[in-house]
Amino acid sequence: MQKQASGILSNTPILPFILVTVLFFAWGVPNNMTEPLIAAFKDIFTDMSTFQASLVQSAFYGSYFVWAIPAALLVKKTSYKTTLLVGIFLFAAGSFLFFPASIKQQYWFFLTALFTLAAGLSFLETAANPYIIAMGDEATSVRRLNLAQSFNPIGQLTGTFIATNFILKNLADDAEKASMGTQELANLQTQELAILAKPYIYIAIIAAIFFVVFMLNKMPRFQASENESQEDFFAIYRRILKKKRYILSVAALFAAMCAQFGTFAFTIPYLKENYKLDDGSLIGTGDAGDILFYGVIVFAIMRFVCTGLMKVIKPANLLAILAFIATIATTIAVVFPGNFGGYMLVVMCGCAGLLFPTIYGLGLEGLSEEEAKVGASGLIMAIIAIGIMNPIQGLIVDLASVNISYICVAVAFALLVGYGAVINKHFNKAEA
Helix, strand or coil: CCCCCCCHHHEEEEHHHHHHHHHHHHHHHHHHHHHHHHHHHHHHHHCEEEHHHCHHHHHHHHHHHHHHHHHHHHHCCHHHHHHHHHHHHHHHHHCHHHHHHHCCCCCCHHHHHHHHHHHHHHHHHHHHHHHHHHCCCCCHHHHHHHHHHCHHHHHHHHHHHHHHHHHHHCCCHHHHHCCCCCCHHHHHHHHHHHHHHHHHHHHHHHHHHHHHHHHHHCCCCCCCCHHHHHHHHHHHHHCCCCHHHHHHHHHHHHHHHHHHHHHHHHHHHHHHHEEEEECHHHHHHHHHHHHHHHHHHHHHHHHHHHHHHHHCCHHHHHHHHHHHHHHHHHHHHHCCCHHHHHHHHHHHHHHHHHHHHHHHHHHCCCCCCHHHHHHHHHHHHHHHHHHHHHHHHHHHHHCCCEEEEEEHHHHHHHHHHHHHHHHHHCCCCCCC
């Protein structure tokens, strides 16, 4: 066994921790490549509607929802390592499918690739999060998960950079296409689909290499009691569904996904509608994208900052404090749209940094090893909130304005203030 570290990584096997933490970075890359794909597909397939292009999100996050329980079943029946290997394999396979999809030039083939890729990510997230929690002392489990999750937004930044610089910037604009004939447009579509697929082929190769590395390394197993290990999966599920702390955490994670991705998804439209440059003109897409990029950087930095702050502030209390700040910032962005409101969006990005890992860790605290394996699936399924709330927020944009749509985000953050304030005070870890 590797040498143990002190503090947050006390009693933690270092090499396995590093390997699993790399996975947090890895799935962050395709996570932030999905939204740019909507614009990419709409540009490449010129006759495609916005609704058809938005099926990218449905295929991606719908797959998360569908595969979370099968992933938890696999963890229970086999091991964390086996489940992670299945996840890496599907991740690589889904990424590689972009290559034949680009040759076939059929949109459904790309959706199949995305569904397969996201299935792999569902297996990875369902297994990796409770695995990190199990790798060490329970007293530092939430901090340990925040540390591992801190590398996820770095992956998200990488994904945003790849999608922007290696896909979107290499696609022809509408003015160029307007002067092309039918055959020229067909040839261009072939070229652009190859451009879109290329980064995913490299991702598939890297994932395949990591599969081999992961398979060859010995990973710790955490054994449950004999009675628990023989207990039926759904019997355990029924038991944890009676735990108020767990149910409240699933609901809170749903709200957190609404808050986080509601902030990210509509930042550029908000800025383009409200943020003015020195000459009085409204900001363009490129400059608005840069501000969003800065927001994601702040989001990433806050993951590390919050991990350190949890030494002196309880995770639930820190969550309540930052959610309260975010609620105020969102309210300002709604009531006072403009440049200052735009700055508030960056504040909101920073406050969202600790949401997922903290709520996830709090939700699994007090559960036994087998309960955590099963309960992880319910928490991952809450990610479907992104596919539900974003269209609702988009509808409000169509009916009113972007700043008004941020009322949805304000409500989500406000609910998280309540969650952070009551979760430890009123819900016992072991009995609730």
